[in-house]
Amino acid sequence: GQKMSLSVLESMGFRVGQALGERLPRETLAFREELDVLKFLCKDLWVAVFQKQMDSLRTNHQGTYVLQDNSFPLLLPMASGLQYLEEAPKFLAFTCGLLRGALCTLGIESVVTASVAALPVCKFQVLIPKS
C-alpha cells in the first residue's frame, strides 16, 4: 500500500541521487569532514535541485543531522498548514532517496527520513551510523 509506494519512490530518488552524485565537481569528493558534506547538501545540492538553500542545519554531533526547509518547493503548491498533511509523505519520499543517493556517491551510508508538522515546512533527518 502506501508504505510500498513510498519505498519505491525513495529507491527511485536514490538511483537519481547516485547518478547525479557522479556528476559533481571533483572538489566535492575531497571533503574530509562529515560536516562539510552535510553543509554541501544544504547549500550546493539543494540550490542545484530546488533553487534555494536549506533553511537550517542542526546536529547533535553524533551522526544525526536535521535539515529544515521552511518552504519546501514540492509542498508549496498545496495549502499551507494541516489540510494536506496526509499527502505530504508522497512528495518527500523521492527527495529522501535523492539525499541518500548523493551521500552514497560521496562515500557515506545513511538513513534519510522526513517529517512534516505543517506544510510547507519539512525536516529531513540524516542518520549516519558510526562504524
Added chain:
Amino acid sequence: MLVTLERGCHQGDELGLGLPSFPIDWSSELFTLTYGALVTQLCKDYENDEDVNKQLDKMGFNIGVRLIEDFLARSNVGRCHDFRETADVIAKVAFKMYLGITPSITNWSPAGDEFSLILENNPLVDFVELPDNHSSLIYSNLLCGVLRGALEMVQMAVEAKFVQDTLKGDGVTEIRMRFIRRIEDNLPAGEE
C-alpha cells in the same frame, strides 16, 4: 518509518551554512534522470511494453490537463484560430518553454488536419539506451499524453504518436499530430 507526520526531531546545535561554494548545474540531468527512473520503475511494475506505453500516456494526459493552465498563464498566447496556429504555438512556444527545444513542423496533410513535429534532439533521452528486450517501448510516450491532455483542455481532441525515434535507430524523432474533432462539451476532462 520513511516519512513521519509528527514533530519531534532532535534539536541539537544549529550550524551556520553560509553561501554555496560549488556551482552545480544539474538542471537537465535531474529532469532526464528522474524521467528515466520513472520509466525504469514502470517497466518493473508492468509486464509488457504495451502496458508501460499506456501508463506513460495516461500519466502524460494527467500532466497535460494541468500543464495547460501553467502554459496559458506564462505564455500569454491568445486563442488559436486553426490547427496551423496550434502547431506553431506547440512547437515554438510550448516545447521551448518546457523542454528548451524547438521542433520543426513538417508533413502537413492536404486537409490541414495532420502534421509532424521533428525533434532533432530529445532531452528526455540523453544518456538513454533501450535494452534489447524492450523493443516495443515508446520511451517518451509521456509527451504524447501531455499533448493530448493539454489540447483537450482547449477543446481539441487530437491523436499524438511517435512515428520515428532516435532511440530505435531513426535519424530523428518524429511525433505525428492528428486533429480528430473540436470538443464542444465545456465540462472539465476527468482523470482517466
